[in-house]
Amino acid sequence: MSPSGRLGPEAGGESVSAEAQATAVPETRYDGSALLDVEHLQILFPIKAGLVIDRQIGQVHAVDDVSLALAEGETLGIVGESGCGKTTLIRALMRLIDPTSGAIRFRGRDITNASRRALAPVRREMQMVFQDPQASLNPRKRVGQILGTPLRLRGVQRSRIEAESRQLLGRVGLNPEHLNRFPHEFSGGQRQRIGIARALAVDPRLILLDEPVSALDVSIQAQVINLLDELQDEFRLSYVFVAHDLSVVRHVSDRIIVMYLGKVMEVSPAAELFSKPIHPYTSALLAAIPIPDPNENRARSRPLVAGEPPNPVRPPPGCRFHTRCPRATEVCRTVEPQLTAYAGGHLAACHHPQNVTAHELAAASRSAASPLSAGQEKPRRE
Ligand SMILES: Nc1ncnc2c1ncn2[C@@H]1O[C@H](COP(=O)(O)OP(=O)(O)OP(=O)(O)O)[C@@H](O)[C@H]1O
Ligand code: SF4
Numbered sequence: 001m002s003p004s005g006r007l008g009p010e011a012g013g014e015s016v017s018a019e020a021q022a023t024a025v026p027e028t029r030y031d032g033s034a035l036l037d038v039e040h041l042q043i044l045f046p047i048k049a050g051l052v053i054d055r056q057i058g059q060v061h062a063v064d065d066v067s068l069a070l071a072e073g074e075t076l077g078i079v080g081e082s083g084c085g086k087t088t089l090i091r092a093l094m095r096l097i098d099p100t101s102g103a104i105r106f107r108g109r110d111i112t113n114a115s116r117r118a119l120a121p122v123r124r125e126m127q128m129v130f131q132d133p134q135a136s137l138n139p140r141k142r143v144g145q146i147l148g149t150p151l152r153l154r155g156v157q158r159s160r161i162e163a164e165s166r167q168l169l170g171r172v173g174l175n176p177e178h179l180n181r182f183p184h185e186f187s188g189g190q191r192q193r194i195g196i197a198r199a200l201a202v203d204p205r206l207i208l209l210d211e212p213v214s215a216l217d218v219s220i221q222a223q224v225i226n227l228l229d230e231l232q233d234e235f236r237l238s239y240v241f242v243a244h245d246l247s248v249v250r251h252v253s254d255r256i257i258v259m260y261l262g263k264v265m266e267v268s269p270a271a272e273l274f275s276k277p278i279h280p281y282t283s284a285l286l287a288a289i290p291i292p293d294p295n296e297n298r299a300r301s302r303p304l305v306a307g308e309p310p311n312p313v314r315p316p317p318g319c320r321f322h323t324r325c326p327r328a329t330e331v332c333r334t335v336e337p338q339l340t341a342y343a344g345g346h347l348a349a350c351h352h353p354q355n356v357t358a359h360e361l362a363a364a365s366r367s368a369a370s371p372l373s374a375g376q377e378k379p380r381r382e
């Protein structure tokens with residue numbers, strides 16, 4: 001998250017500066033040298049039936065052949081409609097869900113099948129902040145106890161726990177005297193600050209944020225995002241930031257991944273995704289962001305996506321987006337598009353990409369992050 005990407009309470013439609021673009025991490029690496037490295041990750045949830053004998057009658061394709069890499073200090077935004085697999089993906093990165101196949105590496109170390117014991121030190125470096133701060137904090141524990149547990153885990157001496165807890169509360173903008181309060185004695189925004197303080201208590205390198213501001217008022221969202229921004233600089237943190245709303249991730253991310261029905265549709269430096277979306281689904285998500293001026297909002301053309309996402313138990317063949325895509329042709333219905341690497345670390349999985357010149361298309365190549373099941377068809381211009 002670059003300082004120039006900071007969101008003020010009134011900064012809804014602000015454009016991203018050239019500086020933010022310049023600091024974006026242009027290349028993804030899938031060779032184990034990234035802080036976090038995910039290769040062809042698949043998570044299928046079995047659907048069972050039968051009263052006496054459990055029978056598997058199908059499976060939900062929650063995350064299907066996703067590869068990504070996160071650099072040290074980077075913020076990677078993940079967006080997509082409800083049910084596209086965002087939470088499943090980041091819960092699997094924390095190993096709260098076991099992957100069906102693929103690999104997860106943290107600082108080059110394969111943790112895909114690591115035991116609970118082997119995971120313990122990794123979990124201290126990788127923390128999670130949840131969407132609903134109310135549900136994620138134990139209502140029967142005082143804030144001092146909530147922060148004390150991870151501090152002890154980090155090896156802080158018993159005599160220092162209270163002082164460290166106060167310091168943490170102060171650092172996230174809460175009153176250090178409120179250590180004895182219960183979570184219900186705070187507002188929603190304050191509870192999310194406690195969730196962030198709890199994550200910080202173990203001194204992590206990476207924080208996975210699952211819609212951390214979705215449950216908060218817009219003005220409070222901006223304050224929490226600014227806090228995350230400051231903490232990132234101070235503690236040299238990396239973030240994976242999940243959101244429904246492209247306008248939220250725009251201000252916090254260096255790069256953004258757009259997901260649809262368990263698959264990666266587009267990966268791009270944040271500013272470029274807004275100025276030059278290549279995938280039709282991204283364009284539709286961008287068109288759904290309201291413009292503050294009602295006249296401008298009415299006047300613009302909106303390539304809206306019709307209908308609901310298909311059933312993830314039986315995802316459509318070829319491009320998963322073809323049942324809703326206004327640009328779909330025959331090849332889209334039969335051949336899965338490869339994730340293609342364009343200039344500047346911009347990837348997109350579309351047979352008929354938008355906003356690319358013939359020259360850019362000729363220079364593009366299949367990305368290492370492309371799904372194993374994707375076809376050999378090269379993208380072409382309409
Ligand atoms: N434990 C589970 N068992 C079966 N299916 C599941 C399970 N958890 C998630 N799913 C399914 O996996 C798909 C992805 O769910 P997930 O919660 O990851 O989506 P999401 O993108 O986080 O959605 P939202 O934006 O609503 O939070 C959905 O179809 C969901 O119903
Ligand atoms: S591959 Fe075809 S269906 Fe899929 S997004 Fe591109 S144009 Fe639309």
Ligand SMILES: [Mg+2]
Binds near residue numbers: 086087088
């Ligand atoms: Mg979710």
